[in-house]
Amino acid sequence: MVDPTSTYSFSHPFSIASGLAGASVAGNTLALRDDADFGFYNGVLYFPGTFSSLSVAASAPFASGQIVTFAADVAVAEPSAPILLSAAIGVLALTPRRSGQSIRARH
Numbered sequence: 001m002v003d004p005t006s007t008y009s010f011s012h013p014f015s016i017a018s019g020l021a022g023a024s025v026a027g028n029t030l031a032l033r034d035d036a037d038f039g040f041y042n043g044v045l046y047f048p049g050t051f052s053s054l055s056v057a058a059s060a061p062f063a064s065g066q067i068v069t070f071a072a073d074v075a076v077a078e079p080s081a082p083i084l085l086s087a088a089i090g091v092l093a094l095t096p097r098r099s100g101q102s103i104r105a106r107h
Contacts, residue, residue: 004034004061011055019043
């Protein structure tokens with residue numbers, strides 16, 4: 001008898017970053033065996049690159065299947081970065097420019 005398997009087909013390529021022992025990946029599909037030896041799976045999937053949406057099609061042989069939680073790692077600029085950049089530009093704008101003429105001292 002073949003063990004039943006839950007599959008999750010994603011719209012983007014991925015790799016298993018951690019956990020999910022006993023799981024397998026073929027293309028954009030994650031396969032999780034649904035048997036007593038493996039039980040509940042726990043792990044992290046890594047989706048490289050940038051994209052505006054991610055879809056998944058799930059197929060589970062049992063009503064319970066697996067619970068899947070999604071999270072996004074979004075790069076956020078340091079709040080102080082725009083302030084420091086604005087300050088630097090402001091200082092440069094207010095700094096007097098030298099002209100090509102030399103300054104002579106008066107006696």
